[in-house]
Amino acid sequence: MGQETFVYEFVGKKLTEGSFQWSAPSNIALVKYWGKREGQIPANPSLSFTLTHCKTITRLDFQLKEISGISFDLFFDGQSKEEFKPKIQKFFERIRPYCPYIDDYHFVIHTHNTFPHSSGIASSASGMAALAVNLMQLEQGLNPQMDANYFNQKASFLARLGSGSACRSISGAVVVWGAHSEIAASSDYYGVPFDGALHPIFQDFQDVILLVDKGEKKVSSTVGHDLMHQHPFAQQRFEQAPANLSRLKTALETGDLEAFIAIVESEALTLHAMMMTSMPYFILMKPQTLQIIEHIWSFRSQFQIPVCFTLDAGANVHLLFPKAHKTRVMEFVQEVLAPWCQQQHFIADEMGFGAQKIDL
Template sequence: MASVQDFIPQPYTGTAESGSFTWSAPSNIALVKYWGKKASQIPANPSISLTLNNCKTVTTLVFEKKEDNGAFSFDLLFEGQPKESFRPKTEKFFERIREYLPFLSQYHFSIDTSNTFPHSSGIASSASGMAALAVNLMSLERQLNPDMTQEHFDQKASFLARLGSGSACRSVKGNVVIWGEHAETPGSTNLYGVEYTPVADMFTTYQDTILLVDKGEKQVSSTLGHDLMHGHPFAERRFAQAHENLTAIKQALATGDVETFIKITESEALTLHAMMMTSNPYFILMKPNTLQIINKIWEFRAETGVPVCFTLDAGANVHVLYPEANKAEVLQFIANDLAVFCQNGQYIEDQVGSGAAVVA
């Protein structure tokens, strides 16, 4: 297991005057949720997520050596157009990772980003965006350090992504990723995400249809929500519950136990929102249509026996999870009974993917 010190590089032996890289990195959806964090983007409890395949960010990093080594120098574009609103977050990210990538102030960067999912669709892009930027920067470091191993590349990319957005560390590698120290998971760490294996074949092709209930900006930021776990009356029990649920869902994923998978996944989704509703100040991110969808899913599962379930992120949208073998009937159910509860009838079809990838 790597430590923080392992990510502070020795003097570089390679050179790179100019060039470019393009990577894609997907979003992910947590099954066991992390809610609450400590300093330096350290999670208060471990989490486990499914890596998505279609909802991803594609980022091109163009770099050129500059004369001075002072301030950071970068241009930001979104879909080819200047996007100055991204500057404060990028500047903050660079400050956080300067110690681990000392070359940052030696280059001028042009960072051009686009998402494969619709803008303002309610899909969090911070995880995919920061993961995509992190693997691009690691590609440059690998040019400066030609002896870098693939394992180090993956671990450090996840480590850096975490410093930009906590859940981004789960978007670098693997179908299923664990982030956070967990006594029953050897190699687990708070510093970066680790791929969980073995996973039953059915879960490597699991489907996730994302129902867009509300495409507006969240009323409460995730950062504020995490902060409200400090002093939360149910925090300690919640953190313990996450450890217990992670142990159980790991076993379910390994053995193909769909019944346990459904039970824990739905309970975790509702627990996340229960923590929001019982914090001080309290808030509700679910919408009436979110509840309508949940009840419809429960009714459909009871009537048909089809193993479809839901999870929620910190918002109103619903992720409908189900085996690939049931894809046709579940999509028919969504079109007939659930799309009416989506904003403009919109939803996104996705499935489990494998993480960040170089774009040719």
């Protein structure tokens, strides 16, 4: 399915005003997306777990207006946020060819996160995904014949144009973004639910996010992606990622926790290795990040409990494990890992299933 499929064609109906509200979760990539081509196209495929509690909740109010053009107000945590508006403006400009009806309305966007903004927990992913599904709810009002599959695919397509990883926050517990020969219907344009038979051991996976640093990252993901263009190891990385996705697909289907752990941790460290070997180079991990990783390795070795870590583009650590071990692992988190977190804060999350409509 190509991009032209998502161009909206007016069907003769306009809504005058209304409001929608949706939540969209963050997601944590296990095979990392790092590097992109023009048009928010990923340089390699990625695979992620969708979360449940770390999410953005966005209400979209819309009103028909006489003067055509992009027009919106933005409120974050109840406060007007002018500094966030350029990113939303750019998003609207990018989706305008596919959603020309946005010129007909003035929008008021009210949004908030259940987790710290800009700290490496994919807040842009959940934020753009939440806005995209609200816009698709409007489009569905203009075109009531739209089916759920098209709704989700176009929502993912639109979300990608705001933040690449946002396309993995629309639907599915495990989502693949980027064309891959072993994933049916996979696409560079939108995320698709993992098409394999997910082994039961992975169906209730837990993710404890250890908040090492709740501040804004010193180097944005956008800058990091751009540095892959001239990166000395870019080509090797772009070959490694699809191979790792193939291996991870097998592990997810067979329940091979040992292989899962090896791939996921290697992917996390490779992501940060790319940052440390770019020019200019940068480090997003903190000393506490490394201490937590060392403790995770020690705990896994000592107790033979299948815990592992992954990292997003930030200092925080995601601790992944099967729900069957939750009681013992949470003791470990409280007693050993929490002291390395900022103000001992962490978020206990688990695998989720995507965006959800909230009745007003």
